[in-house]
Amino acid sequence: xxxxxxxxxxxxxxxxxxxxxxxxxxxxxxxxxxxxxxxxxxxxxxxxxxxxxxxxxxxxxxxxxxxxxxxxxxxxxxxxxxxxxxxxxxxxxxxxxxxxxxxxxxxxxxxxxxxxxxxxxxxxxxxxxx
Numbered sequence: 001x002x003x004x005x006x007x008x009x010x011x012x013x014x015x016x017x018x019x020x021x022x023x024x025x026x027x028x029x030x031x032x033x034x035x036x037x038x039x040x041x042x043x044x045x046x047x048x049x050x051x052x053x054x055x056x057x058x059x060x061x062x063x064x065x066x067x068x069x070x071x072x073x074x075x076x077x078x079x080x081x082x083x084x085x086x087x088x089x090x091x092x093x094x095x096x097x098x099x100x101x102x103x104x105x106x107x108x109x110x111x112x113x114x115x116x117x118x119x120x121x122x123x124x125x126x127x128x129x130x
Contacts, residue, residue, distance in 0.1 A: 038051040085103075088096040097111040104110075 036053060036055070038049075040049045040051075041047065042049060085100075088099060091099070097108060100106075100111050101108055
């Protein structure tokens with residue numbers, strides 16, 4: 001199925017094939033340049049077999065990809081719109097809620113915690129194993 005022209009075109013395209021030797025069986029004629037990978041034709045000439053395991057790379061040599069901090073004009077505009085909320089930590093709860101309502105244009109109900117669970121009566125279990 002693979003003729004000499006096909007084999008040579010594969011070699012020209014950079015598949016790492018060695019020189020074609022017609023006296024050897026096809027399985028022995030071709031191999032990859034790297035000993036870790038193998039590109040071989042079967043003896044019948046109709047099957048191309050490629051073996052390329054994952055390259056071994058020690059974990060010690062790996063590094064995380066650095067996160068690029070981009071400061072574009074759009075990001076600078078967005079950052080101007082956000083204010084620091086650390087000053088709210090020392091305020092009374094009512095004043096902090098009022099400030100948050102002004103900052104986010106929301107109603108007061110968004111900033112009131114729901115106390116139903118805290119105020120709910122804790123009844124003992126009838127059977128402790130349930």
